[in-house]
Amino acid sequence: MTSAQPLDVEPTPLALLLLGRESDPASERGVDCPGDLPAPSDPDLVERARAAKEALGDRVFVLGHHYQRDEVIQFADVTGDSFKLARDAAARPEAEFIVFCGVHFMAESADILTGDDQRVILPDLAAGCSMADMATAEQVAEAWDVLTDAGVAGDTVPVSYMNSSADIKAFTGRHGGTICTSSNAKRALTWAFERAGDNGKVLFLPDQHLGRNTAVRELGLTLDDCVVYNPHRPNGGLTVEQLRAAKMILWRGHCSVHGRFSLESVREVRERVPGVNVLVHPECRHEVVAAADHVGSTEHIIATLDAAPEGSRWAVGTELNLVRRLANRYADQGKEIVFLDRTVCFCSTMNRIDLPHLVWSLESLAAGKVINRIEVDRETEHDAKLALERMLALP
Numbered sequence: 559m560t561s562a563q564p565l566d567v568e569p570t571p572l573a574l575l576l577l578g579r580e581s582d583p584a585s586e587r588g589v590d591c592p593g594d595l596p597a598p599s600d601p602d603l604v605e606r607a608r609a610a611k612e613a614l615g616d617r618v619f620v621l622g623h624h625y626q627r628d629e630v631i632q633f634a635d636v637t638g639d640s641f642k643l644a645r646d647a648a649a650r651p652e653a654e655f656i657v658f659c660g661v662h663f664m665a666e667s668a669d670i671l672t673g674d675d676q677r678v679i680l681p682d683l684a685a686g687c688s689m690a691d692m693a694t695a696e697q698v699a700e701a702w703d704v705l706t707d708a709g710v711a712g713d714t715v716p717v718s719y720m721n722s723s724a725d726i727k728a729f730t731g732r733h734g735g736t737i738c739t740s741s742n743a744k745r746a747l748t749w750a751f752e753r754a755g756d757n758g759k760v761l762f763l764p765d766q767h768l769g770r771n772t773a774v775r776e777l778g779l780t781l782d783d784c785v786v787y788n789p790h791r792p793n794g795g796l797t798v799e800q801l802r803a804a805k806m807i808l809w810r811g812h813c814s815v816h817g818r819f820s821l822e823s824v825r826e827v828r829e830r831v832p833g834v835n836v837l838v839h840p841e842c843r844h845e846v847v848a849a850a851d852h853v854g855s856t857e858h859i860i861a862t863l864d865a866a867p868e869g870s871r872w873a874v875g876t877e878l879n880l881v882r883r884l885a886n887r888y889a890d891q892g893k894e895i896v897f898l899d900r901t902v903c904f905c906s907t908m909n910r911i912d913l914p915h916l917v918w919s920l921e922s923l924a925a926g927k928v929i930n931r932i933e934v935d936r937e938t939e940h941d942a943k944l945a946l947e948r949m950l951a952l953p
């Protein structure tokens with residue numbers, strides 16, 4: 559037997575931080591959470607959240623995105639997708655504080671659509687969105703220069719998905735474009751092509767899959783009409799000829815949750831669950847959407863399952879918290895609902911909003927301390943609002 563040798567390893571240069579306590583400014587930009595969070599194991603958390611919410615009364619309005627955990631959703635005054643929630647917040651001007659249980663871009667949209675005296679709180683500032691982060695203001699400004707140099711910017715209308723930062727929404731507003739959701743993407747693209755004219759193009763940001771799926775499935779364009787602009791390559795990895803020939807210029811972004819579903823997931827579930835209906839979100843890859851039986855936004859998925867007949871079987875390709883909640887909700891009605899992929903797939907950033915962070919936010923507000931406020935500067939807000947208002951006016 560040999561004696562134990564010392565391990566030849568360097569100590570990690572990074573301090574390991576407890577989730578939600580302190581921050582490492584080098585790796586977590588914009589995260590500042592020095593708060594004293596309740597321990598997740600604290601059995602009194604539910605009671606503390608209820609008490610803090612009651613103490614705040616009508617001064618607080620809690621929004622819960624469909625992809626949030628059950629422990630958080632139970633305290634939501636309303637649930638919905640990002641756009642519905644931002645509108646719900648705007649319809650509650652008497653609420654001094656909007657606690658947004660969702661991710662960063664959603665809280666920004668709520669701040670843009672609510673009054674100046676309303677404050678929007680994101681319980682954990684590290685709850686971002688990997689898709690929104692795939693298009694930065696600098697990258698998009700550079701892309702517009704590339705389009706300008708290719709002589710196509712004048713014929714191009716930007717359309718940005720709701721899942722984008724306030725900066726990208728503002729860029730869209732400044733360049734005559736609109737925002738879209740997964741529910742109205744077809745109407746937004748139709749409007750944009752009409753506005754762009756005969757040789758017109760759309761620059762679709764930041765989700766290539768929603769852009770491609772809508773253009774090909776709903777507008778009758780071909781895959782060859784679409785090119786993908788890669789912000790990490792010179793000129794987006796495209797030639798001037800490719801840019802001139804394209805109708806859809808898709809930004810190279812995707813959702814890390816919906817992008818996981820594959821053709822193999824669809825094949826596997828059809829074998830595993832005989833007679834199953836495959837229902838997926840349009841953020842999934844084009845081949846997955848093409849192989850599915852039904853495609854639609856989160857709200858469409860919920861409505862479809864609600865209307866489904868007793869005894870029907872469904873495999874759903876969207877975030878797991880929502881699928882699990884729907885499976886439980888409709889089990890009594892004899893509807894069998896399974897997750898499309900066998901591997902667990904939560905949205906990790908959505909999941910950062912947990913009960914300790916919600917309690918911390920509510921108790922701080924009740925004690926008169928505003929934490930984790932999301933505030934969009936006035937100029938960005940003005941330009942982003944132009945794009946959002948164009949969406950609201952879509953025919």
Ligand code: SF4
Nearest residue numbers: 687688689813815905
């Ligand atoms: S599910 Fe996808 S698009 Fe939605 S917040 Fe998570 S990463 Fe972003």
